Amino acid sequence: EELEEILKLRKGETVPSSSFAKFFWQTEHFVMQRPSYYTTVRMYSTRNRNMEVPYNGPGKTTHHRADGTNYLQLKGDEYLNIWPVYDWQKISGATILQKPELHGPEDIQKDGLTDFVGAVTDGLIGAVAFDFKSPHDMVEAEKSWFFFDEEYACLGAGISANEREMHVATTINQVLMKSDVIGEVRGNVEVIETGNRELADVKWIFQDKIGYIFPEQTTINLSNQQEQGRWSDITDQKNVAKELVYEDVFKLWFDHGKRPKEASYQYIVVPDIDVQELKQKSINNADIEILSNTSEIQAVKHHRHQICQAVFYRAGEIEMAEGLKLRLDSQGMAMLQLDGDRIARMTIADPSRKLSRMLITVTGNYSSQSKDLLIY
Numbered sequence: 001e002e003l004e005e006i007l008k009l010r011k012g013e014t015v016p017s018s019s020f021a022k023f024f025w026q027t028e029h030f031v032m033q034r035p036s037y038y039t040t041v042r043m044y045s046t047r048n049r050n051m052e053v054p055y056n057g058p059g060k061t062t063h064h065r066a067d068g069t070n071y072l073q074l075k076g077d078e079y080l081n082i083w084p085v086y087d088w089q090k091i092s093g094a095t096i097l098q099k100p101e102l103h104g105p106e107d108i109q110k111d112g113l114t115d116f117v118g119a120v121t122d123g124l125i126g127a128v129a130f131d132f133k134s135p136h137d138m139v140e141a142e143k144s145w146f147f148f149d150e151e152y153a154c155l156g157a158g159i160s161a162n163e164r165e166m167h168v169a170t171t172i173n174q175v176l177m178k179s180d181v182i183g184e185v186r187g188n189v190e191v192i193e194t195g196n197r198e199l200a201d202v203k204w205i206f207q208d209k210i211g212y213i214f215p216e217q218t219t220i221n222l223s224n225q226q227e228q229g230r231w232s233d234i235t236d237q238k239n240v241a242k243e244l245v246y247e248d249v250f251k252l253w254f255d256h257g258k259r260p261k262e263a264s265y266q267y268i269v270v271p272d273i274d275v276q277e278l279k280q281k282s283i284n285n286a287d288i289e290i291l292s293n294t295s296e297i298q299a300v301k302h303h304r305h306q307i308c309q310a311v312f313y314r315a316g317e318i319e320m321a322e323g324l325k326l327r328l329d330s331q332g333m334a335m336l337q338l339d340g341d342r343i344a345r346m347t348i349a350d351p352s353r354k355l356s357r358m359l360i361t362v363t364g365n366y367s368s369q370s371k372d373l374l375i376y
Contacts, residue, residue, distance in 0.1 A: 021126040021147060023119035028066075030119050030128045032147045037271035039072040039152070041093065041145050043130045045117035047353075050135065053109045057237035060105035061086075067094040068130050068143045070154065074209055074272055078175045084229040084245045090171040090253055095159060097137040098167045105236070110135035116313060118351025120333035125149070127309040129298070129333055129351055137161065139168055144298040146309045151270040151286045158295030159256055159263035168256040170265050172220075177250040178208040181224045182275055189279065196223040198255070204282045207250050211270040211278035215285045218265075223251040266293055292318055306338040317361075329359040 008014040016035040023030045028043040043066060044050040050066045052059065070093025071079070089096050116131035128145040141159040145152055154172075161168050181192045184203040192199075200219045205212045207224075214220070227249045232242040256263040268286050270278060284303075291299040291308070299310035299318050308320040310333065317327040324341050326334060331352055337345040343362060350358060 021121045021124055023121055028117050037072065037074050041128045042066045042069045043117050044112040046112050046115050048112060050110050050112060051108050054105050058235045060236060061088040061102060061234050063102050063108050063136055064091050064094050064096050067096060067134060068132055069093045072271060082176050082247060083234055084231045085227040085247045085249060087174060090169060090174050090251055092171055092173045095139060095141045095156060095170040097139050097161055097163055098169055103136060115352040116331055118349060120335050120347050120349035122347050127333060127335060129311040131313060142295045142298060142313055144311045146300045148302050148305060151268055153268045153288050153300045155293045155298045156265040157293050157298060159260050161260055164259050167258055168260050169253045171253040172212055172267060174251045177224055177248040181250060182206045192224065194225045196225060204278060205252060206275050206278055209272055211273050212252060213268040213270060213282045213285055215266055215290055221253050221255050264293055266290055308336040308338065310334050323363060325363045327361040330355055332358055
């Protein structure tokens, strides 16, 4: 049935219908599918390596392509042939030291350096956590993604680097530019002219049916201009075109500066939306509340869906709702479906995959013999 639907999709005879969230635990790869969009998070840990070796030529610029990469597609052509003009140190979702040039192609594949990499999911929604340490540049960060039906939140904390002369950047997205870029800047909604600049007091940005909301007005960098490059620059294969290629590219990123210490970021992505809907959603931050964004706990609450998701990098406690607290005595991840001030369902994960037990403490009285609380 799935293959039949794919054939019909290719022929334009039907529209997508699948909705699921799946974590491929052997490769640290998370996939979120909805009929109107598809998004992924790619990571690595001590259990695997970051990238393939570019044995046959292509891929010699892919050093950071698994550093928490978050691609997002509505139609499937958002990145089509962007690669010769792509800035490989501003990969969508990744936090990267901005070097004068990448390391050599022989220095791409590295072992992961951290254990706490994984996800919690019930098969329909989920959250992703990446205790990130770059094996190339030793940049460190706690990065997390919290996925719901119509939007998802991205948090970063503890961003640190020892390099004194180079900036560190977290890229929100780098994609082909297919529409005007519109934003709310200093309280004014405006079409942003082409160019490359830093913008202060930004509430949201819109491009090609995707909205980016900042829960607190922030300073971001935006480039919406023509870029150039050569296919021959990104591969060692023979008979590859050496002519310059030109594409209009949209890039949006945070500049954490030189040698950041405990820097952070937070933003919400809303796929398949128009400007008017985005303006309305931005008023209440798409119903998403950031409960915590530290190097110890990252957590969010979706008020309309009554769902809380939390990443505990260390043992700790967080208040999910008034009078409702959740405590873990170890590292771990939790997803709670609430019913008022009660927990209806709880999903738990151990991204380190080392624990033999997890002690979870919640406020309130629940009977283990009843269906008051379901734990997966």
